Amino acid sequence: MSISLTQGMRTVQIDFPPSSAIFDSRPFPAVVADRGPPLSRSALRKIFVDAKSGELLSVHNPHDDSLVSDKIHAAGPEDVDAAVKAAHKAFKGDWGRKDPTDRAKAMLKFADLIREKAGEIAALETKAMGSAVATQTMGYNVGADLFTYYAGLADKIHGEAAYPSSAGKYKIIQREPIGVCAGIGAWNVSAVLFAWKAAPALAAGNTVIYKPSEKAPLGTLALGPLIQQCFPPGVINIVNGAGKTGQLLAAHMEIRQIAFTGSTATGRKIQEAAAKSNLKRVSLELGGKSPSLIFDDADLELAVSKSMEGIVANTGQICAMASRIFVQESIADNFIELLKGTFETASKGNMIGDPSLADTQVGPLADKAQFKRVMEYLEIGKKDGQLVTGGIQRGTNGLFVEPTIFKNTPNGSRIVQEEVFGPVVTVQTFKTEEEAVQMANDTVFGLSACIYTKSISRALRVTRDMEAGTIAVNDWYFPAPDTPFGGVKQSGYGREGGLEGLNEYLQTKTIQIK
Numbered sequence: 175m176s177i178s179l180t181q182g183m184r185t186v187q188i189d190f191p192p193s194s195a196i197f198d199s200r201p202f203p204a205v206v207a208d209r210g211p212p213l214s215r216s217a218l219r220k221i222f223v224d225a226k227s228g229e230l231l232s233v234h235n236p237h238d239d240s241l242v243s244d245k246i247h248a249a250g251p252e253d254v255d256a257a258v259k260a261a262h263k264a265f266k267g268d269w270g271r272k273d274p275t276d277r278a279k280a281m282l283k284f285a286d287l288i289r290e291k292a293g294e295i296a297a298l299e300t301k302a303m304g305s306a307v308a309t310q311t312m313g314y315n316v317g318a319d320l321f322t323y324y325a326g327l328a329d330k331i332h333g334e335a336a337y338p339s340s341a342g343k344y345k346i347i348q349r350e351p352i353g354v355c356a357g358i359g360a361w362n363v364s365a366v367l368f369a370w371k372a373a374p375a376l377a378a379g380n381t382v383i384y385k386p387s388e389k390a391p392l393g394t395l396a397l398g399p400l401i402q403q404c405f406p407p408g409v410i411n412i413v414n415g416a417g418k419t420g421q422l423l424a425a426h427m428e429i430r431q432i433a434f435t436g437s438t439a440t441g442r443k444i445q446e447a448a449a450k451s452n453l454k455r456v457s458l459e460l461g462g463k464s465p466s467l468i469f470d471d472a473d474l475e476l477a478v479s480k481s482m483e484g485i486v487a488n489t490g491q492i493c494a495m496a497s498r499i500f501v502q503e504s505i506a507d508n509f510i511e512l513l514k515g516t517f518e519t520a521s522k523g524n525m526i527g528d529p530s531l532a533d534t535q536v537g538p539l540a541d542k543a544q545f546k547r548v549m550e551y552l553e554i555g556k557k558d559g560q561l562v563t564g565g566i567q568r569g570t571n572g573l574f575v576e577p578t579i580f581k582n583t584p585n586g587s588r589i590v591q592e593e594v595f596g597p598v599v600t601v602q603t604f605k606t607e608e609e610a611v612q613m614a615n616d617t618v619f620g621l622s623a624c625i626y627t628k629s630i631s632r633a634l635r636v637t638r639d640m641e642a643g644t645i646a647v648n649d650w651y652f653p654a655p656d657t658p659f660g661g662v663k664q665s666g667y668g669r670e671g672g673l674e675g676l677n678e679y680l681q682t683k684t685i686q687i688k
């Protein structure tokens with residue numbers, strides 16, 4: 175399914191089951207039409223359009239396996255070409271040459287509209303991929319904050335000038351937009367992944383084509399009417415589809431930049447497609463296996479509660495989750511006992527359950543494939559290590575997994591080395607600071623790390639030696655709009671958020687005047 179906001183180009187329509195509580199039987203999302211400024215059917219038709227590919231995808235609710243929709247259109251080559259044409263026209267026309275203050279105004283209006291509708295749109299994410307509605311509402315609010323943050327930078331993109339020089343030339347260094355930029359997102363926090371890419375791209379004066387994950391396309395699609403209220407046609411184009419559609423974007427000759435969040439395997443394919451096509455710029459955020467180092471001088475209660483938060487939030491489906499804990503030997507038994515207690519208390523309470531309820535914090539896993547994957551890792555953990563708690567499906571309805579702790583897992587085990595993307599953590603012990611750092615760095619990933627200690631000098635020493643793009647001291651890492659987020663090693667490259675995030679969408683031009 176695709177949405178285009180361009181007059182000349184239409185791609186897809188949404189078709190939801192008539193039984194849906196949110197949508198009526200018309201082929202368009204009534205919720206947006208009913209609650210937003212009144213949009214006629216013909217106005218909606220200008221936003222949601224059929225895919226020429228004729229290909230349809232399905233989404234099931236992982237809480238009860240009910241069908242959410244089996245008529246989600248997937249964009250094919252013709253649809254992607256049309257989106258690129260629309261984005262190119264907008265770049266060369268109105269948007270690309272707009273006064274930066276006007277770009278900022280459009281982005282600020284969009285941010286406000288997202289905030290207004292955050293809960294409503296979040297409910298669509300919950301239906302599609304089971305994440306708690308409270309988590310996804312926060313995601314849409316963070317998405318809105320990213321648009322606000324980057325709107326503030328739109329009119330602060332400055333260059334440099336140099337004169338006189340030895341050659342007697344006046345020199346100007348300009349920073350300019352790149353052109354049509356594409357984004358491909360995963361399903362875990364759709365709003366943040368979309369905003370991390372679209373907001374800096376737009377602030378810099380580029381136009382955007384974005385593909386949400388086929389597992390959670392509905393929330394991003396529901397932004398369509400809001401986009402139409404804020405931006406000229408073609409500035410933001412949403413194309414829907416699975417890997418095939420993503421590959422079309424990665425290989426497209428007219429797309430100048432692509433930003434991706436997803437698995438390492440797919441990141442490689444995107445880089446390869448970019449290299450084989452037009453050498454478009456690539457930035458990759460490929461998840462991780464982030465370590466948490468807990469030293470014997472740490473505030474143990476804090477380390478336990480933050481570790482728990484970082485492992486179960488969004489059902490463990492967060493790229494920066496601290497899924498490998500290393501705890502100093504002298505406090506290990508005590509720490510593991512406390513963590514086990516916290517996990518079991520959470521499991522017995524109301525924290526985990528129906529993700530559509532406002533109080534629920536942890537829902538089911540995203541879909542059957544993710545559930546199967548996590549269950550396989552649980553078996554690996556039981557074989558290679560020692561189960562402390564969890565390790566099984568939770569109940570018999572819905573794709574729930576009990577929050578799980580393994581201990582005594584060898585560093586070479588797949589449960590320690592590979593991203594599980596579920597509420598599962600391994601705990602290993604260390605004797606010295608050097609050993610802790612060495613074990614923590616023994617991974618192909620390097621997205622994030624956490625350090626728990628009361629010693630500021632140890633915190634500084636260890637952060638210097640950690641191979642990670644982001645580090646939290648006495649907390650688990652949660653990205654903020656105003657700071658760069660991204661990884662080292664096979665967690666990818668490029669940064670999203672902060673000033674560095676804006677730089678991804680600018681290119682430099684040097685002008686010499688004699």
Ligand code: TXE
Nearest residue numbers: 359360387416417420421436437440459460461493593595
């Ligand atoms: O990811 P994929 P999946 C990890 C996590 C998870 C695993 C698989 O471990 O269990 O990846 O998740 C699009 N060219 N992460 O299958 O396949 C696809 O349509 C272009 C970590 O969802 O990487 C979707 O939009 N695009 C991660 C997006 O890529 C392609 C978050 C992600 O899909 C494509 C999510 C192709 N050839 C999963 N194939 C993180 N960084 O946090 C697929 N896509």
